[in-house]
Amino acid sequence: MSVKHGFIGFGNLAKAVYQGLKQEENIEFAYFARSRKEADIPYYNKISDLVAFADVIWLMVKPQDLSAVLEELTPLDRSGKTIVSPVAGRNIAFIERYLGTGQLIVRIMPNLAMAYRKSVTAFVSNQPDNGNASEIFHLLEKLGKAVQLEESGFDLFTAVFGSGPAFILSFIQIFKDKMQEFNLPGSLLDELLLELTQGTTLYFTQNQKNYSIEQLIQNITSKGGTTQAGLDYSRTHEIGKHFEGILDAARNRSEEMSKNGD
Template sequence: MAGDQSGKTAFIGVGVMGEAILAGLIRGGRPVGELLVGEKRAERAAELREKYGVEVVSNVEAVRGAETVTLVVKPQDMATVLAEIRPELEPGQLVVSLAAGITTAWIEDRVPAGVAVVRVMPNTPALVDQGISAISPGTHCDDAHLATAEALLSDTGRVVRVPESQQNAVTAVSGSGPAYIFYIVEAMIDAGVMLGLPRPLATELAIQTLFGSATMLRETGTHPTILREQVTSPGGTTAAALRYLEDHRVKAAFLSAMEACRDRAEQLAAGS
């Protein structure tokens, strides 16, 4: 192989999610000498060097010097990036793709035979080390490659392995999921203000309620239906609120929304 690739990981596309993973690796103890960043913009390259002490080079140089190549680019940019780096990719290298809707087969058609590909669907809580990433293997990917991908992502949250056929459903649940939660919290805050609370207080109440409820789900392992019933006294205030949500088919709206998300992911895959 060209260059010294031993154990090095390259990042192509260090936006919000790419930087979150890069920062997580460094916080987790990964030596910066094992990390390479491909970045064309001089200002951004200087910012990354100063902030993390990493080596920032061209995309081609990053791929040439790495054992694992992490692609954190927009789906519409993936074809251009793969065309640029393809001449530097060799069998034995691992490509980890975080582009929504892009299948491993699509990438394998655009890289040399024998290059392993792992597809990842992360989510934005990775920015605070509370994300969850679903990974799926391509044709040439083995357990060692999956373990490498897990190690890459584990410092920013949990990692699960799923069949690639489930990736679009994962996108609907966890990939886009934070937006649903933020939408609900936004509505709760606005409702609190409408009911007469100062906005800072309404914000604190809503956020802590979300955090506490999520912690209960995680730590107790109790089904959410049971936890909901424990809050809902017969004929009480919570029951009145929940009846209103049911009357307005909120659960059905969520199901339809997540189906729409899944369908859009499939459209992206079909058009990639």
């Protein structure tokens, strides 16, 4: 018998989950949103119909829209159903305030690479021993790496793995801006940078078991050479600290959102 998954909201992340899982057997999908989207899965124009359909209900709306959705869910029959929430800065207690402590809730923090089954996803549940919660964990393992994490770790995890792709891309953008000097078309610069990042990832992948990151950097660095010059600049100017600042700012914002409910 197939398990029915219903998305409330069908934006970037819901589409990524669907893309990552659509080849799976014994899973059916449908969604509800305030307006119909381009999608090859059924659309329900009433939230109550989506909830009646679904065994697993994914809360795929922005943090500021979550309360309105939870208010609509409160009076509906949700017995035996699993609620999955990737909503940043909204903890399990926040959802329980609307749906009750008896509701099975799984909080996750994924990223958009779910579409390619390459997400790194944190998982926590208010009923960790419930078999339906374990089912969700197994599903997340299919969408990349999944890790069980204390809820107190979610703010930092959100900064590193939820926002992380944007931070890494913004670093690549700095390289691209510098390469404007070459007078090459922007699309070619993107291709070259893609090759650079893929090559670096492959180098990391091939050697990660036997070498630390420090050793891998060392392998590219000759004494007194160009890499050494760049790394020395980075150390003198404490660039690492600034990078840490990016992650701290994101983590602080996640903590703030959790506290203020904004």
